[in-house]
Amino acid sequence: MIPTIELNDGNRLPAIGLGTYPMNDDEARSAVLSAIDVGYRLIDTAARYGNETGVGRAVADTDVDRGDLFIATKLPGSDHGYESTLASFEESRRRLGLDYVDLYLIHWPLPRIDKYVDSFKAMIKLRDDGLVRSIGVSNFTDEQLRHLIRETGARPSVNQIELHPAFNQAGMRAVDAGMDIVTQAWSPLGRGKPVLSHPLVRGIADAHSVSPAQVVLRWEVQLGVVPIPKSGDPDRQRSNLAVFDFTLDDEQMRVMSGLETGRIGGDPDEHEEF
Numbered sequence: 001m002i003p004t005i006e007l008n009d010g011n012r013l014p015a016i017g018l019g020t021y022p023m024n025d026d027e028a029r030s031a032v033l034s035a036i037d038v039g040y041r042l043i044d045t046a047a048r049y050g051n052e053t054g055v056g057r058a059v060a061d062t063d064v065d066r067g068d069l070f071i072a073t074k075l076p077g078s079d080h081g082y083e084s085t086l087a088s089f090e091e092s093r094r095r096l097g098l099d100y101v102d103l104y105l106i107h108w109p110l111p112r113i114d115k116y117v118d119s120f121k122a123m124i125k126l127r128d129d130g131l132v133r134s135i136g137v138s139n140f141t142d143e144q145l146r147h148l149i150r151e152t153g154a155r156p157s158v159n160q161i162e163l164h165p166a167f168n169q170a171g172m173r174a175v176d177a178g179m180d181i182v183t184q185a186w187s188p189l190g191r192g193k194p195v196l197s198h199p200l201v202r203g204i205a206d207a208h209s210v211s212p213a214q215v216v217l218r219w220e221v222q223l224g225v226v227p228i229p230k231s232g233d234p235d236r237q238r239s240n241l242a243v244f245d246f247t248l249d250d251e252q253m254r255v256m257s258g259l260e261t262g263r264i265g266g267d268p269d270e271h272e273e274f
């Protein structure tokens with residue numbers, strides 16, 4: 001059983017999940033089925049990934065109860081705005097083939113477009129209507145979170161941000177924690193190399209007889225962050241999940257937090273995708 005973390009709305013989020021970008025529908029269906037089979041319950045997709053249909057097929061085909069799964073998807077930049085968010089969500093829900101979605105996130109803030117407040121108001125309505133259980137954001141900065149909360153009077157449950165040993169986000173982790181928002185980590189493995197081949201990471205892995213990926217994911221779990229590593233390989237899916245039976249000591253946590261080199265993805269103040 002995967003541990004869970006309580007969100008500020010009372011719902012419980014699995015402490016680790018499966019990323020699905022850049023899988024197509026067929027890859028997503030088979031990856032999600034094998035992931036559920038080895039114990040994953042949190043699945044992360046997005047309208048923009050083009051694989052919600054495949055994720056939905058896996059949910060329909062698995063023997064695991066819908067109520068035990070936690071399906072998260074995201075609003076694309078092209079659909080920011082109140083009415084367009086409602087319509088976009090309905091399209092996502094149809095592709096997923098679900099009665100409700102567990103977590104709906106604004107994928108990027110797009111400050112130049114300046115419509116994320118309207119989108120979040122629509123997401124509050126979706127939650128009130130019972131179509132979404134929890135609402136949140138992705139790639140939001142301190143200032144954007146404050147603006148959102150001030151304008152809507154509601155708090156996101158989750159902020160999904162780029163986070164891995166080369167970009168450990170100490171500042172945003174503190175901001176999220178101060179607002180009682182759970183931080184999810186995207187690209188939690190730094191997309192593979194060079195994080196996983198770093199000699200210090202390998203040294204800690206050897207000391208615990210685990211893999212470098214397990215050390216990285218364990219470091220994130222101990223930071224209180226929810227990683228969503230992507231793998232289509234059932235063996236790597238299984239091993240990425242096996243991070244709850246060893247503990248990094250303070251010195252190892254300090255070493256892992258000292259590998260900063262910078263982000264690999266976009267800057268939320270500037271990045272635009274639609």
Ligand SMILES: NC(=O)c1ccc[n+]([C@@H]2O[C@H](COP(=O)([O-])OP(=O)(O)OC[C@H]3O[C@@H](n4cnc5c(N)ncnc54)[C@H](OP(=O)(O)O)[C@@H]3O)[C@@H](O)[C@H]2O)c1
Binds near residue numbers: 139228240
């Ligand atoms: N909100 C956002 O803006 C945003 C942005 C980017 C990503 N995301 C989400 O975050 C998820 C994860 O991020 P990501 O896919 O960019 O990066 P990631 O999870 O850090 O890395 C994925 C890569 O690592 C490999 N891998 C997985 N497990 C491994 C292991 N145990 N040992 C060695 N290699 C391993 C995978 O290959 P195999 O598949 O071959 O195992 C894949 O090439 C995405 O899938 C997506 O759901 C969100």
